[in-house]
Amino acid sequence: MKCKVCGREAVIKLKAYNTSLCADDFISFFEKRVEETIRKYSLLKNGRPIVAVSGGKDSLTLWYILNKLGVAADGIYVNLGIGEYSLNSLEKVKKMAQRLNRKVYIFDVCEIVGKNIEGIARIMKRVPCSACGMVKRYVMNRVCLDMGYDVVLTGHNLDDEASALFGNLLYWREGYLWKKDLTLEEKDGRLSRKAKPLFLCSERETAAYAIVSRIDYIYEECPLSFDAKSLVYKEVLNRIEEISPGTKIAFVKGYLKMLKKRKAFEEEGDGKGMGVCEVCGYPARGLRCAMCRLMEKSDTSKQIAFIEYNPEEA
Amino acid sequence: MKCKVCGREAVIKLKAYNTSLCADDFISFFEKRVEETIRKYSLLKNGRPIVAVSGGKDSLTLWYILNKLGVAADGIYVNLGIGEYSLNSLEKVKKMAQRLNRKVYIFDVCEIVGKNIEGIARIMKRVPCSACGMVKRYVMNRVCLDMGYDVVLTGHNLDDEASALFGNLLYWREGYLWKKDLTLEEKDGRLSRKAKPLFLCSERETAAYAIVSRIDYIYEECPLSFDAKSLVYKEVLNRIEEISPGTKIAFVKGYLKMLKKRKAFEEEGDGKGMGVCEVCGYPARGLRCAMCRLMEKSDTSKQIAFIEYNPEEA
Numbered sequence: 301m302k303c304k305v306c307g308r309e310a311v312i313k314l315k316a317y318n319t320s321l322c323a324d325d326f327i328s329f330f331e332k333r334v335e336e337t338i339r340k341y342s343l344l345k346n347g348r349p350i351v352a353v354s355g356g357k358d359s360l361t362l363w364y365i366l367n368k369l370g371v372a373a374d375g376i377y378v379n380l381g382i383g384e385y386s387l388n389s390l391e392k393v394k395k396m397a398q399r400l401n402r403k404v405y406i407f408d409v410c411e412i413v414g415k416n417i418e419g420i421a422r423i424m425k426r427v428p429c430s431a432c433g434m435v436k437r438y439v440m441n442r443v444c445l446d447m448g449y450d451v452v453l454t455g456h457n458l459d460d461e462a463s464a465l466f467g468n469l470l471y472w473r474e475g476y477l478w479k480k481d482l483t484l485e486e487k488d489g490r491l492s493r494k495a496k497p498l499f500l501c502s503e504r505e506t507a508a509y510a511i512v513s514r515i516d517y518i519y520e521e522c523p524l525s526f527d528a529k530s531l532v533y534k535e536v537l538n539r540i541e542e543i544s545p546g547t548k549i550a551f552v553k554g555y556l557k558m559l560k561k562r563k564a565f566e567e568e569g570d571g572k573g574m575g576v577c578e579v580c581g582y583p584a585r586g587l588r589c590a591m592c593r594l595m596e597k598s599d600t601s602k603q604i605a606f607i608e609y610n611p612e613e614a
Numbered sequence: 615m616k617c618k619v620c621g622r623e624a625v626i627k628l629k630a631y632n633t634s635l636c637a638d639d640f641i642s643f644f645e646k647r648v649e650e651t652i653r654k655y656s657l658l659k660n661g662r663p664i665v666a667v668s669g670g671k672d673s674l675t676l677w678y679i680l681n682k683l684g685v686a687a688d689g690i691y692v693n694l695g696i697g698e699y700s701l702n703s704l705e706k707v708k709k710m711a712q713r714l715n716r717k718v719y720i721f722d723v724c725e726i727v728g729k730n731i732e733g734i735a736r737i738m739k740r741v742p743c744s745a746c747g748m749v750k751r752y753v754m755n756r757v758c759l760d761m762g763y764d765v766v767l768t769g770h771n772l773d774d775e776a777s778a779l780f781g782n783l784l785y786w787r788e789g790y791l792w793k794k795d796l797t798l799e800e801k802d803g804r805l806s807r808k809a810k811p812l813f814l815c816s817e818r819e820t821a822a823y824a825i826v827s828r829i830d831y832i833y834e835e836c837p838l839s840f841d842a843k844s845l846v847y848k849e850v851l852n853r854i855e856e857i858s859p860g861t862k863i864a865f866v867k868g869y870l871k872m873l874k875k876r877k878a879f880e881e882e883g884d885g886k887g888m889g890v891c892e893v894c895g896y897p898a899r900g901l902r903c904a905m906c907r908l909m910e911k912s913d914t915s916k917q918i919a920f921i922e923y924n925p926e927e928a
Binding site for chain 2: 469470471472474528529532533535536539540543544547550551554555557558
């Protein structure tokens with residue numbers, strides 16, 4: 301198998317693009333794709349982005365590429381206090397911060413809330429994934445706004461987007477179905493903009509990029525999350541991708557086109573029905589936001605705060 | 615495994631309904647389900663139905679059950695002239711006609727058009743499946759209206775519906791996506807009503823019913839049709855059904871609910887943009903309908919006609 305660009309030995313075959321590429325040309329291809337996605341869909345709007353990093357391949361790849369493309373991007377990391385897993389992932393994040401020489405804001409749930417994410421889930425009477433989602437959304441939003449960034453970027457890839465969309469369609473979950481967009485717009489200065497620059501890059505492509513770019517990421521999945529359904533959705537979409545390369549991209553892009561049409565008819569924005577938390581002043585669906593209700597229940601004397609890890613000072 | 619109704623040895627496990635049944639109770643269960651579907655969705659509207667039969671398990675099962683439920687239903691069969699396959703399937707259809715003592719109208723393409731379906735496909739410059747669809751739609755519609763029936767019933771099952779819907783969603787084919795309904799309404803006395811009473815019965819359940827009811831059907835698939843994509847769609851939906859029993863039904867029902875909402879907003883009916891064929895007077899998108907254009911190109915002196923097979927006279 302030869303690289304379609306330079307004729308050297310190829311390392312990856314990309315059926316959806318009907319091409320095979322060597323490591324160097326794959327790196328260029330992948331970076332160009334991310335760059336084009338950002339430009340074509342106006343993901344940054346010339347603002348200053350911050351990347352939500354977990355230590356996994358997707359978020360570290362995104363963080364790395366942005367900086368390589370000349371977009372100065374710092375990071376946000378939430379330390380969930382899940383034993384070895386959290387220690388290792390924080391290590392990978394700090395290592396990348398050093399490689400890029402960029403800052404990362406760390407929110408340590410054990411330190412601030414006094415409990416790790418499992419304890420938080422118990423207090424909130426939620427499953428750990430739901431508690432984790434709440435904390436991460438809060439922290440990403442708050443760091444972005446408090447620290448003067450313009451948009452939070454997450455590492456969601458094509459397989460994440462396609463499988464979530466697929467799950468919402470299988471059960472026609474209207475509450476979610478038409479809420480997933482490429483970007484979620486900023487709202488009243490209280491809800492930051494969000495965007496997903498890797499949404500057209502498949503999981504396989506992203507993993508390949510991370511490997512050829514020697515990105516040191518945490519291989520293990522979070523030990524608290526085992527989402528069998530989403531794994532099966534990804535598996536079956538890949539089965540279809542095998543017989544019809546390009547289907548996942550067509551599926552997600554087709555959805556976005558459909559969404560655009562719908563939005564032209566409807567006047568619904570993100571943050572609808574949202575008020576302001578009487579404690580912290582950030583978005584809340586009731587009088588107080590979920591994070592401030594958690595802090596109250598946690599019996600902690602701490603205030604919500606972030607550690608700034610600056611490799612220049614480390 | 616015991617039957618949940620009578621405690622005897624069960625022959626089938628139905629995860630979507632969280633039950634196991636013996637042959638007799640499965641027969642009752644399946645027939646009740648078809649009866650309820652017809653009633654709940656007003657599929658017959660007290661009209662006189664005719665069943666489109668192919669000789670396969672779905673259409674013969676539907677035909678058989680209707681008559682068992684006391685709904686007097688005759689059949690329509692299109693003889694496509696595909697060698698052994700057509701000979702065998704016609705045989706199965708005649709056998710069922712005898713068992714039920716019901717009439718079946720036969721349209722013989724070789725006799726009337728002077729060519730089998732492969733020849734017709736060549737004249738029409740279409741693939742055989744597309745030519746077959748055109749001929750069958752025309753014949754079903756025309757027999758229904760000419761012979762004084764009120765609704766054409768087809769044997770499409772849950773897997774057919776779910777996989778077609780899935781394919782339309784994967785590529786967001788708007789032209790098809792919102793056109794699939796449980797019933798297609800009659801239009802101007804030129805387009806018959808259509809309905810699918812097995813749309814909530816899975817392929818596995820329908821096959822099981824056919825076997826326990828000793829329905830003699832043709833096992834082979836049509837040798838001209840090999841729809842790899844639709845087979846993979848069915849396979850992956852069954853993979854999801856394994857981990858989440860009931861998903862296929864939820865998927866199709868959710869779609870119908872969504873469709874109903876859309877229809878409340880839009881005023882689109884079936885047969886939109888349809889005129890009347892200047893030759894036969896049946897629906898046409900241009901001056902002449904596709905069937906009359908075919909007859910013209912076929913260089914035949916025949917008129918469109920149907921053979922009536924009446925087992926009482928056979």
